[in-house]
Every structure is written in structure tokens, then in C-alpha cells.
Amino acid sequence: MTEYSPxxxxxxxxxxxxxxxxxxxxxxxxxxxxxxxxxxxxxxxxETAYLLWNGELPNKSQLDALRQEMAAxxxxxxxxxxxxxxxxxxxxxxDVLRTAVSAQGAAKALQKPTVVEAISLTAVxxxxxxxxxxxxxxxxxRVHWLDQYLVLLADHGLNASTFTARVVASTGxxxxxxxxxxxxALKGPAHGGATYAARTMLDxxxxxxxxxxxxxxxxxxxxxxxxxxxxxxxxxDPRAKILREMAETADPRLHQLAAHTEEVALKILHxxxxxxxxxxxxxxxxxxxxxxxxxxxxxxTCVFAMARIAGWTAHVLESLADLxxxxxASQWVGPEPGKKPIPVEKx
Amino acid sequence: MTEYSPxxxxxxxxxxxxxxxxxxxxxxxxxxxxxxxxxxxxxxxxETAYLLWNGELPNKSQLDALRQEMAAxxxxxxxxxxxxxxxxxxxxxxDVLRTAVSAQGAAKALQKPTVVEAISLTAVxxxxxxxxxxxxxxxxxRVHWLDQYLVLLADHGLNASTFTARVVASTGxxxxxxxxxxxxALKGPAHGGATYAARTMLDxxxxxxxxxxxxxxxxxxxxxxxxxxxxxxxxxDPRAKILREMAETADPRLHQLAAHTEEVALKILHxxxxxxxxxxxxxxxxxxxxxxxxxxxxxxTCVFAMARIAGWTAHVLESLADLxxxxxASQWVGPEPGKKPIPVEKx
Numbered sequence: 001m002t003e004y005s006p007x008x009x010x011x012x013x014x015x016x017x018x019x020x021x022x023x024x025x026x027x028x029x030x031x032x033x034x035x036x037x038x039x040x041x042x043x044x045x046x047e048t049a050y051l052l053w054n055g056e057l058p059n060k061s062q063l064d065a066l067r068q069e070m071a072a073x074x075x076x077x078x079x080x081x082x083x084x085x086x087x088x089x090x091x092x093x094x095d096v097l098r099t100a101v102s103a104q105g106a107a108k109a110l111q112k113p114t115v116v117e118a119i120s121l122t123a124v125x126x127x128x129x130x131x132x133x134x135x136x137x138x139x140x141x142r143v144h145w146l147d148q149y150l151v152l153l154a155d156h157g158l159n160a161s162t163f164t165a166r167v168v169a170s171t172g173x174x175x176x177x178x179x180x181x182x183x184x185a186l187k188g189p190a191h192g193g194a195t196y197a198a199r200t201m202l203d204x205x206x207x208x209x210x211x212x213x214x215x216x217x218x219x220x221x222x223x224x225x226x227x228x229x230x231x232x233x234x235x236x237d238p239r240a241k242i243l244r245e246m247a248e249t250a251d252p253r254l255h256q257l258a259a260h261t262e263e264v265a266l267k268i269l270h271x272x273x274x275x276x277x278x279x280x281x282x283x284x285x286x287x288x289x290x291x292x293x294x295x296x297x298x299x300x301t302c303v304f305a306m307a308r309i310a311g312w313t314a315h316v317l318e319s320l321a322d323l324x325x326x327x328x329a330s331q332w333v334g335p336e337p338g339k340k341p342i343p344v345e346k347x
Numbered sequence: 348m349t350e351y352s353p354x355x356x357x358x359x360x361x362x363x364x365x366x367x368x369x370x371x372x373x374x375x376x377x378x379x380x381x382x383x384x385x386x387x388x389x390x391x392x393x394e395t396a397y398l399l400w401n402g403e404l405p406n407k408s409q410l411d412a413l414r415q416e417m418a419a420x421x422x423x424x425x426x427x428x429x430x431x432x433x434x435x436x437x438x439x440x441x442d443v444l445r446t447a448v449s450a451q452g453a454a455k456a457l458q459k460p461t462v463v464e465a466i467s468l469t470a471v472x473x474x475x476x477x478x479x480x481x482x483x484x485x486x487x488x489r490v491h492w493l494d495q496y497l498v499l500l501a502d503h504g505l506n507a508s509t510f511t512a513r514v515v516a517s518t519g520x521x522x523x524x525x526x527x528x529x530x531x532a533l534k535g536p537a538h539g540g541a542t543y544a545a546r547t548m549l550d551x552x553x554x555x556x557x558x559x560x561x562x563x564x565x566x567x568x569x570x571x572x573x574x575x576x577x578x579x580x581x582x583x584d585p586r587a588k589i590l591r592e593m594a595e596t597a598d599p600r601l602h603q604l605a606a607h608t609e610e611v612a613l614k615i616l617h618x619x620x621x622x623x624x625x626x627x628x629x630x631x632x633x634x635x636x637x638x639x640x641x642x643x644x645x646x647x648t649c650v651f652a653m654a655r656i657a658g659w660t661a662h663v664l665e666s667l668a669d670l671x672x673x674x675x676a677s678q679w680v681g682p683e684p685g686k687k688p689i690p691v692e693k694x
Contacts, residue, residue, distance in 0.1 A: 003359065004359040004360075004361075004362060005359070006669070006671050006677075007517065007672055007673050007674055008358070008360055008673050008674065008675035009674070009675075009676075010354070010676050011353075011360075011484045011675045011676060012350065012352070012675065012676050012677060012678050013355055013358075013675035013676070013677065014351075014675075014677045015351060015663050015677065015680045016678070016679065016680065016681075017677045017679070017680050017682075018681075020677070020679035020681065020684065022684070027684065027685075029679070029681070029684040031681060032681065032682065032687050033681055033682040033683055033684045033685065033686055034684075034685075034687060034689070035662070035684060035685045038685070038689055039689065042689045042693040043689075043693060045509030046691070051659065054672075055442055057689075057690060057693065059690075060692075078514055079433050079434050079435055082429075082433035083433045083434070083446065083450070084431045085504030086426050086429035086430045086450070087426050087430070087450060087453055088426055088453070088455075091453045091454070091455065092453065092454060092455060092456065092457065093414075095449070095452070095453035095454060095523075096453070096454075098524065098527060099430065099446060099449040099450050099453060100446050102449050103433070103434060103443070103446050105436055105442070106435070106437070106438045106439065106442035106443070106445075106446060107439060107442060108435075108438065108439060109439065110439065110534070110536070110540075111470045114637040116655040142594070144511055157676075157677050158674065158675050158676065158677045159674060160515075160517060160518050160673055160674050161518075163514060163673065163674070163675060164511060164514050164515060164528055167507055167510060167511050167514060167532060168511060168528070168531045169534045170354065170505075170507060170533070170535070170537070171507050171508075171532050171534070171535025171536070171537045171538035171540075172535035172537045172538075172540070173531055173532060173534045173535035173538075174534070176442075176622050177445065177530075177531035177532070177534055177535075177623045180445060180449070180527060180528070180529035180531050181511055181515070181527070181531040181532065182523035183524075184515045184527050184528040184531075185514060185515045185518050185520060185524070185528065186518070186523065187518070187520045187521070187524055188515070188517070188518025188520035188672075189457070189518070189519045190517070190518045190519045190522075190670075190672045191518035191519075191520075191672065192518075193457075193518075193519070220639035231672065232673045232674075232676075234469055247554055256597070260352070283358070298647050300393040317519065320595070322353070323537075324353045324354040325354055325507055325537045325538065325578065326354050326355050326507055326510065327354055327355065327356070327505065327506060327507050327510070327533075327578045327579075328355035328356075328358045328360035328361075328362045328505050328510060328546045329355075329357055329358060329359050329360070329504075329505065329579075330359060330360065330363045330504050330505045331355075331359050331361070331363070332361065332363065332364070332367035332376070332379055333362045333363065333364050334363075334365075334367065334376070334378060334379065335364075335379065335380040335521045336380055337367065337369070337374065337376040337380045337381075337382060338376075338380065338381075338382050338385070339380055340379050340381065342381070342385055342386065342389045342390075342404075343404060343406075345407075346389040346390060346394070346404065
């Protein structure tokens, strides 16, 4: 029995070759050993998903085949369409996504997770979001920014949603169940919801001249600054660095506000806790890039799910090779067992 | 960084006063310190749920109030009804449950989990199952057997589905998301699906005279016997003991077959692995009691969810007091980072 480590910090819960977060050196490594800063400029999201699922980047014919499979799988089942339209129109988009993926993955009998199903589920969480939102072909740059975001966010070690997917998989459950569980976890503001929170903070600050006062006031009220700090990184998140650069072109006005906010926030956090590594995380700069790509902030967490589903499914497939139920221990902090009598009237 | 422990065996992932599985001594302790064998004969499922949520057994007026709240909450939203009827009629009942709870819990905005919502979600996973199945008032004994099953299965430490609920909760997500994730995990045959598998094995054996040959053949093919063995118990599961006794009245014919199957299975398992504690687990005898209560085996895992939702929600509510994202570490087993070149055609 090991000591209790809140949040399982530092507890090794899996051996994996899907991705590695080297927090001490600020490196993110994807399957095959690629550093994110080498890989991202060279590949599309489909190529990244293929890499995470199969261990190798696809050649041209493999990529063409994958694109065809994904296009074919993009159609929702009639039952799923009907489920989506059953929900009230003002439902939280993440609740719609959770319910829709659950419906799309519903089946007659339990199936073991497969790459084919991973492709289907990844395709069906719409990759043609910009088309749907605009009803017309989106500008090439916007497609590029969104695609780069998807590449950068496709996997990230044993984050809470990926870990959820692996726990669900460990019981022998199906792939849709793993993804639904992961969506449920991603929804939380301490996880996928943080990009929305970062953008909401920037909206609330409003303009460069408000930055100092707004942050000082928030800090005085012990508010946390969304988009800063991370469990694993001890230095600047490499994804945040890439997104920060993209943000300069994607939304120059918001970039300016965000850059000043970042500078002041880091100073406040450092002054308050010089011992803590309070670097900017991916959510902060992702909120600017997604804004530039034309995504309404209410859909930020859904777009995060679009990216991370590649990682979730890759982790589940990897875990099948040595499936063992994830069933940790707990430490009893209740009263001494067997001492309290059952009330007389219940005996 | 701790050593890798597959399945997180022996890793303490939470401090809890909801329940404790004392595997070494074959004891299950519920909130307040009650031993399951003292509590079960004295209480109903509603009283058990109240205990897990509030820390005390209800008095008469508290119980009446709870029953009224649950009755009022039993109605499905129109959107949930419509979601259920959208799914194909032959969908796996656990997939229907996962999708229906996701729809029922869908909301406009993120809510912090509350006891009121725990009551609603517990009520809505139908507690009037026997009524629905039969269309008439069920026999009093059948209600009693089902109710005792629900009491016994209401919580069980950090099992995989409860742990899933706690991981989802740790991100700040809503209660319905926690429950949906837990249902996704419970579905697996290594977890909630095991009761169905135990009953299927008994069906396949068919009669007492087939037991020896059937089990010997299965063992020769390295098949696992569902309903035997447990991660935590090192001796007879106290719930299995209570259910075994109830099974004698609930379904005498199936009890006879099961008792002989148990005897032979334990002997085979002991001979093969004398070092392992191969005691009968709760799923084995639950499959006989649920059969006696008139539940079709296709619904066994859903009935398990009806019970465990009390524990899932109690654990989530407990975890709110000290919320910290559950984000374990992983061990990289891929190639050395940064060595493999990006293929030329992608640069």
C-alpha cells in the first residue's frame, strides 16, 4: 500500500508510447518520439490521428485511404440525429456532444474497441465545423489555424479525460463508452473548460488599459487566472508557445490584449508565489487562436474534444494489449467499523 | 514518482468515509462504520442511499421526505423520453441507460453537484423496475430480494466505476457527467457485466450433472469462471454470503445448480492456484437472487447501476470538499524523443 497522493500526482498509472509530457524540460513528445514543435508544422490532424493510432505517419496512399474512411463515417445514424433534435435547443454543447456520442455508439452487443471504430468516432465528432458554422467555404488560414490547434491538442499523456477513457476501457467496456466518459471529464472547468474560461477573462478585461487593474482586483479576491499553471509543466508549455505565435496573425487585436494580460498575470503570480512555476498554459493562447479561427467560445470545449478524441481512442487501443481493471485502494477516514449500533426502531 | 503498479493495485487514490472494503477480513463497511451484515437486514435501499449521502440513517420523517422527493423526481423529461424512443429497439440496455442519463442530466449551464440532484438521478434510474416489467404489483418477496440486492450493491470502495465518477468530478464537471462516466465503466464484463456472465455460465451448464464436465472443459481451455475472484477480498465476500442464503428461497432450483457449481469451481481453482484466494464473489450469487426476483439477465447490469448510483453520487459529493484534479503520471515506453526525422515529403 502506497501513501495517499492527492490527485494521484506523481503516481504512474500507465506505461504508454502514445505521448509523453516531459514537464521538467517543457517538451511534449508524440508517438514515434516526435517533438511537438517538429511535428506540428509538418502534419495535418488526420496525419496526427493516424500516427497516434498506428505508430507511424501515413504515406500518401495511407492518408488518402484514411480521409475516405473518415468522410464515409461522418454521417450520423438516424437515431443520433433524432436524439440531437430531441434535446432542448439551449442545451450546453458539451451535454449535446456527450449524449450524441453515446447514441452514435449505442449497439446491440458489446464490441471490443478497434481502429475502425476509432476512425468512425473521430470522424463523427464534426471535423467540418467551420463549414457548418458558416454555411460556406471558410478562408484557408482559418482552416489552417483550427487544424494546427487540433494537432497540438490531440494528445497529452494521462490528463484527466484520457485517464478516464483508460479506466473505462480497463473494465472491458466498448470504445464509445470510453469516449463518452472522457467527454464527461473534459467538460470540467479545471480541464477542457479552461479555454472558455481564459477567453471569458479576456472578454471581461476588455482592453489593454484595463489589464493591470482587472488582474490586481481579481488577485486581491483570490481568484485564479484561467490559462496559467499546469500540473506537469515546470516551464513554458511548448503548445502555448506555438499557439502564441499563431495568435499574432490569427487575431492581432486579441493577441495584443492577451500578451499584455500574460505579462501582468505572470508578474502577479510570480510575486505572490516565487517558488511556483506559474507559466502560461495551452488554454490561454488556444482561446485566442480559436477566436481567430472563428469558433464561438461556447464551442471551445467541443473543439477540444474533436482533437483529443484521437488521443483518447489511441490510449484505449494501446491499453487492450495488457488489460487489467483499474481499481485503486482508498483510505478509510470514517468512524471505527462495527461500533455504532443500528437504531432500535430499524432492528 | 512512484513505481508503476498495474491497475493501480494498492495505490491509495482517495480518503473516504463512504465505504471501506476490508479485504483481509472479508468485511464491507458502509458510512457511519456499519458492517454490511448488520445493516442489510435492517434497512431499505432508500435508507441506505440517505446514509451514504448524509452520514446518518434517516428517522421516519426524514425517510418519508426522501420517498416523496424521489417519487416527484421519477418523471423523465420530455426530451429524455424522446431520446429513449429515438434509439433502436434492440439497443444494449446499458447503452440506452448511458444515453438516457446523459439526456436527463443535460442542462443549459454547468451546475455544481448537490444532494438534491443525487436524489433526482437515483430516482430516475427506475426503482419501479418490477412494476414496469410485469405491469402489475409484484410479489412482496420479490420486492424484498431486489431491495436487499440494492442495499448490498450500493457502494464498494473505489471500484472502477466509482473511481471513474471521482475522476470526472475532479475536473469540476457536473453530477450527470460523473454518473454517465460511471455507467460507461460499469458496463464492462470485468465489472458490472460479471453478474450477467455468471448467470450465462449457469445457463450454459444447465443442470447439476453437467457441472463437473463443463467446468473441467472450460478450465482446460483456460476460460475464466465469472463470479470467482476479486481484487480486494482475500476471503469470502460478505455480500456473496448474504446473497447465497437469500438465493436458497429466491430460486431453489438455480441455487442448487449454483451451489454445486461453486463447490466444483472453487476446487478446480484451488488445485490450479493454491496460493490465490479464489473465493466466490458477489456477482455469482447476485445472478441467482436477481433471477429469483424476476429480473431478465439482460437487465442485470442496469439493476447494478440502479444500486451503485447511490454510491457514485455520495463519492462525488464527498470529493467536493477537497477538489483536486486527478491527473496521474505515466511512464514513457516509446522510442527516444527527438531522434526520428520527419519524413522528407512532409517537411
